[in-house]
Amino acid sequence: MIEVRGLRMRYGSVDVLKGVDFEARRGEVLALLGPNGAGKTTTIEILEGFRMRSAGEVRVLGVDPAQGDERWRARLGVVLQSWRDHGKWKVRELLDNLGRYYAPYSTPDRKRPWAVDDLIETVGLGGQAGKKISSLSGGQRRRMDVAIGIVGRPELLFLDEPTAGFDPQARREFHDLVHRLSDLEDTTILLTTHDLDEAEKLADRILILAGGAIIADGSADALSYRMSTNSEVKWRRDGQRFVHSAPEATRFVRELFEQYGEGVSDLEVRRASLEDAYMALVQQFESGQGGTAAREFKEVKR
Numbered sequence: 001m002i003e004v005r006g007l008r009m010r011y012g013s014v015d016v017l018k019g020v021d022f023e024a025r026r027g028e029v030l031a032l033l034g035p036n037g038a039g040k041t042t043t044i045e046i047l048e049g050f051r052m053r054s055a056g057e058v059r060v061l062g063v064d065p066a067q068g069d070e071r072w073r074a075r076l077g078v079v080l081q082s083w084r085d086h087g088k089w090k091v092r093e094l095l096d097n098l099g100r101y102y103a104p105y106s107t108p109d110r111k112r113p114w115a116v117d118d119l120i121e122t123v124g125l126g127g128q129a130g131k132k133i134s135s136l137s138g139g140q141r142r143r144m145d146v147a148i149g150i151v152g153r154p155e156l157l158f159l160d161e162p163t164a165g166f167d168p169q170a171r172r173e174f175h176d177l178v179h180r181l182s183d184l185e186d187t188t189i190l191l192t193t194h195d196l197d198e199a200e201k202l203a204d205r206i207l208i209l210a211g212g213a214i215i216a217d218g219s220a221d222a223l224s225y226r227m228s229t230n231s232e233v234k235w236r237r238d239g240q241r242f243v244h245s246a247p248e249a250t251r252f253v254r255e256l257f258e259q260y261g262e263g264v265s266d267l268e269v270r271r272a273s274l275e276d277a278y279m280a281l282v283q284q285f286e287s288g289q290g291g292t293a294a295r296e297f298k299e300v301k302r
């Protein structure tokens with residue numbers, strides 16, 4: 001669905017992307033992570049055909065985005081980082097109108113567009129169908145963005161910080177929507193987020209962009225496992241709380257029980273999270289050892 005080789009992007013005299021490589025297979029959900037200014041939006045906009053790259057090979061649905069035609073574009077869904085204003089339109093009206101554009105691109109196995117009322121329910125705007133977009137709350141506007149992005153039932157969907165500003169409930173509902181798109185529609189999804197917990201919940205594969213290149217590419221599990229420095233073990237003994245940071249938690253716990261047996265209670269073992277792994281990787285990278293970290297990680301890439 002996506003193939004990127006040696007992608008470079010220069011703004012003026014600044015190289016933002018210095019050789020980005022990755023691919024996405026059908027049905028995968030990929031999360032692109034990285035510090036602010038790493039070039040995530042730039043990368044996504046190049047894949048969408050909105051921005052011309054400086055160099056490198058890019059194929060999206062088999063086509064170079066710089067040469068993508070309307071038929072190609074109709075197979076993509078795009079949710080930009082910043083909101084495009086359609087304030088005067090009503091929710092149902094706008095989706096109905098935008099949907100019409102996709103009708104000529106309907107195929108036997110992918111009927112386009114998405115039936116408008118069904119779509120409105122799917123993104124959770126059932127109560128707002130007749131309302132003007134300018135009257136929606138921030139979270140509802142973002143759902144509207146998502147509805148606009150998927151009205152053509154895309155095979156490949158780009159979501160740039162889709163949940164920024166969501167409350168926990170809106171976030172949970174959005175996660176359900178992504179799972180539904182991926183499971184029922186077989187949509188391939190590339191999303192960016194700053195929420196590592198979200199990345200872990202949604203993504204089959206995590207890509208970390210830093211210093212102009214992908215420094216890690218693998219499942220959240222593989223990433224945490226590889227980068228996990230230590231697990232945290234907590235327990236209680238003789239009325240006191242203990243905390244220990246152990247590189248091999250299983251062995252540590254076995255020894256703990258051998259030594260204190262029944263005396264140990266309230267045992268908790270917390271494996272390093274994706275967040276720990278992410279922080280460790282980006283820190284290693286910023287201290288100039290990113291190359292090593294990336295090489296180590298790529299050995300276990302699935």
Ligand SMILES: Nc1ncnc2c1ncn2[C@@H]1O[C@H](COP(=O)(O)OP(=O)(O)O)[C@@H](O)[C@H]1O
Nearest residue numbers: 011012016034035036037038039040041042043
């Ligand atoms: N049109 C542009 N002209 C010049 N510099 C840009 C432009 N767009 C983005 N940049 C710069 O490129 C870098 C990457 O930006 P961006 O792709 O938005 O990063 P991210 O989405 O990861 O935060 C930033 O330093 C940003 O200031």
Ligand SMILES: [Mg+2]
Nearest residue numbers: 040041042081
């Ligand atoms: Mg961005």
